[in-house]
Amino acid sequence: MTKTSIIARKSQKSSLATLKGLLPFLAPYKREFILAGIALVVAACATLAIPYAFKQMIDLGFGAAGSKSIRHVDLYFLALFGVACVLAISTAARFYTVSWLGERVTADMRNAVYRHVVTQSPQFFETTQTGEVLSRLTTDTTLIQAVVGTSISMALRNTLLFAGGLAMLFVTSVRLSSIIIVLLAAVVLPIVLFGRRVRKLSRDSQDRIADASAMAGEILNAMPIVQAFTHEAVESGRFGASVENAFKTAMRRIRARSLLTVIAILLVFGAIVFVLWLGAHAVIQGAMTGGELGQFILYAAIVAGSIGALAEVLGEAQRAAGATERLLELMSVRSPIQSPANPLPLPPRIGNGAAVALKDVVFHYPSRPQAASLSHLSLAIEPGETVAVVGPSGAGKTTLFQLLLRFYDPQQGSVTFDGVDIRQLDLHALRDAIGIVPQDTVIFSADAMENIRYGRVDASDEEVIATARMAAAHEFIEKLPQGYRSFLGERGVRLSGGQRQRIAIARAMLKNPPLLLLDEATSALDAESERLVQSALEAAMVGRTTLIIAHRLATVQRADRIIVMESGHIVETGTHASLIALGGIYANLAALQFHANR
Numbered sequence: 001m002t003k004t005s006i007i008a009r010k011s012q013k014s015s016l017a018t019l020k021g022l023l024p025f026l027a028p029y030k031r032e033f034i035l036a037g038i039a040l041v042v043a044a045c046a047t048l049a050i051p052y053a054f055k056q057m058i059d060l061g062f063g064a065a066g067s068k069s070i071r072h073v074d075l076y077f078l079a080l081f082g083v084a085c086v087l088a089i090s091t092a093a094r095f096y097t098v099s100w101l102g103e104r105v106t107a108d109m110r111n112a113v114y115r116h117v118v119t120q121s122p123q124f125f126e127t128t129q130t131g132e133v134l135s136r137l138t139t140d141t142t143l144i145q146a147v148v149g150t151s152i153s154m155a156l157r158n159t160l161l162f163a164g165g166l167a168m169l170f171v172t173s174v175r176l177s178s179i180i181i182v183l184l185a186a187v188v189l190p191i192v193l194f195g196r197r198v199r200k201l202s203r204d205s206q207d208r209i210a211d212a213s214a215m216a217g218e219i220l221n222a223m224p225i226v227q228a229f230t231h232e233a234v235e236s237g238r239f240g241a242s243v244e245n246a247f248k249t250a251m252r253r254i255r256a257r258s259l260l261t262v263i264a265i266l267l268v269f270g271a272i273v274f275v276l277w278l279g280a281h282a283v284i285q286g287a288m289t290g291g292e293l294g295q296f297i298l299y300a301a302i303v304a305g306s307i308g309a310l311a312e313v314l315g316e317a318q319r320a321a322g323a324t325e326r327l328l329e330l331m332s333v334r335s336p337i338q339s340p341a342n343p344l345p346l347p348p349r350i351g352n353g354a355a356v357a358l359k360d361v362v363f364h365y366p367s368r369p370q371a372a373s374l375s376h377l378s379l380a381i382e383p384g385e386t387v388a389v390v391g392p393s394g395a396g397k398t399t400l401f402q403l404l405l406r407f408y409d410p411q412q413g414s415v416t417f418d419g420v421d422i423r424q425l426d427l428h429a430l431r432d433a434i435g436i437v438p439q440d441t442v443i444f445s446a447d448a449m450e451n452i453r454y455g456r457v458d459a460s461d462e463e464v465i466a467t468a469r470m471a472a473a474h475e476f477i478e479k480l481p482q483g484y485r486s487f488l489g490e491r492g493v494r495l496s497g498g499q500r501q502r503i504a505i506a507r508a509m510l511k512n513p514p515l516l517l518l519d520e521a522t523s524a525l526d527a528e529s530e531r532l533v534q535s536a537l538e539a540a541m542v543g544r545t546t547l548i549i550a551h552r553l554a555t556v557q558r559a560d561r562i563i564v565m566e567s568g569h570i571v572e573t574g575t576h577a578s579l580i581a582l583g584g585i586y587a588n589l590a591a592l593q594f595h596a597n598r
């Protein structure tokens with residue numbers, strides 16, 4: 001069972017009271033709701049007037065033969081057309097306002113949910129699948145759109161029609177009304193119940209299609225791997241089975257629907273014919289006029305239609321209640337990482353970069369409480385210092401950067417930036433002061449210029465190009481088909497790994513931050529490019545504090561200080577020379593690397 005269907009299944013039963021949660025989103029549009037309400041009432045009244053106008057037309061127009069009849073025919077046809085005009089205009093007005101409301105409220109909700117989700121800390125994204133958030137943004141909001149945009153007005157309209165139609169039935173003929181009420185109950189109820197089943201089946205078939213496309217999405221993103229492992233046939237088979245499954249579910253729906261059609265038409269027509277038959281007798285016996293009978297049949301149709309529509313609306317509303325519940329749940333998740341209510345300002349910077357310190361930090365990832373990724377780690381970095389962090393994979397190097405950016409708060413100890421605990425700083429002020437080149441470079445589907453400009457949105461083209469030169473990226477970008485305007489492809493697929501890294505470096509340098517964090521920033525570069533980038537980075541390091549994580553020791557030799565991490569601890573500290581002299585882990589690593597290189 002994939003996640004789409006789990007979400008859909010959850011949506012079946014939810015109290016309608018949950019829909020109250022939508023009120024804050026509806027509140028700004030009171031005026032539009034009132035307009036829609038007026039249009040709705042007018043349209044319902046016009047609908048209810050039609051059978052009456054019809055009866056007048058038949059009885060007084062056709063029935064009463066005589067000198068007045070031509071005048072009457074003209075008058076009643078005119079009246080009927082007048083009612084039709086009112087109906088047309090009010091129905092269109094209702095459709096317009098109500099659809100507008102549906103779209104507007106949905107757009108507002110999508111924005112609100114997205115705005116909320118993008119402020120969540122990484123912890124949220126560790127536990128929530130992106131697919132689920134996307135599904136809430138699209139599927140759930142669409143359900144709500146259906147409710148606001150149609151169901152509410154359908155419910156109101158059909159309640160009015162039901163009540164009005166029922167009253168008019170009894171006004172027309174008490175005897176026939178009593179009979180038809182019983183008949184309608186007998187006919188409409190089974191149709192409604194069976195209709196529910198059909199709707200459930202159609203939902204199932206939508207879920208199956210969603211399963212298939214979710215699967216296709218994942219596989220299409222991993223095409224090179226699929227082909228390298230020659231899994232094309234396997235994947236096609238998997239997709240085929242999924243599509244076949246969707247087809248079978250659809251067929252179940254179609255069969256049920258065909259059956260429903262037969263039953264509905266037979267029952268409804270049977271009931272109508274039966275009542276018509278009774279009515280015809282009444283007309284022959286003179287207990288009723290032909291016009292009254294016509295009016296009666298039309299009201300009966302209106303009442304039957306409104307019952308069916310109300311049942312449908314109820315189902316929709318229930319599904320929307322489920323969607324609302326899930327959206328509100330998503331909206332109520334509060335990121336554990338928040339700016340304080342009264343953030344302290346960063347002290348004015350005196351020259352060389354930021355001072356950073358960690359004091360006795362103990363940290364484990366929220367998803368892994370047993371294993372500390374950093375344990376009792378203390379480290380103080382002077383402004384302008386360049387510190388290299390080395391150590392085996394999984395030692396906690398990247399984790400250190402995550403804490404500096406305050407993606408997580410440590411369970412114990414503190415992190416300070418320019419002497420201020422980062423929990424007391426405004427989150428944006430802190431992050432604005434940090435430039436990072438992450439271990440996994442991220443390239444957006446935009447051109448090279450915009451990808452670098454992401455570092456500082458108000459940078460001019462010239463500034464972007466100058467920075468690209470420093471990051472040794474200018475040369476290859478120039479050679480792209482449209483230079484800086486070349487589209488880099490989804491996730492930067494049109495670039496090599498090293499090129500992506502240089503874009504990421506340029507982006508961080510453009511930001512010009514007092515603290516620069518480089519996580520394996522040059523790992524994908526060849527020796528020549530690395531030398532170029534290295535000198536660019538060295539230029540960039542002047543006047544700022546820099547932390548470099550690197551596996552290749554050649555890149556860290558010139559750092560002011562090298563710290564060696566292992567299992568969340570700092571095990572050695574010193575310069576390249578002093579650590580070699582120490583003959584510990586670093587010396588071992590160095591021996592291995594320089595030996596292997598030889």
Ligand SMILES: Nc1ncnc2c1ncn2[C@@H]1O[C@H](COP(=O)(O)OP(=O)(O)OP(=O)(O)O)[C@@H](O)[C@H]1O
Pocket residue numbers: 126365366367368373392393394395396397398399400439
């Ligand atoms: N999001 C996460 N949730 C849970 N555990 C994590 C998470 N990220 C990292 N870890 C764990 O924390 C430990 C430290 O990881 P970290 O990414 O800091 O290592 P690293 O030193 O950067 O390694 P590498 O050199 O391979 O990048 C590892 O044991 C890792 O499995």
Ligand SMILES: [Mg+2]
Pocket residue numbers: 397398399439519
């Ligand atoms: Mg790492």
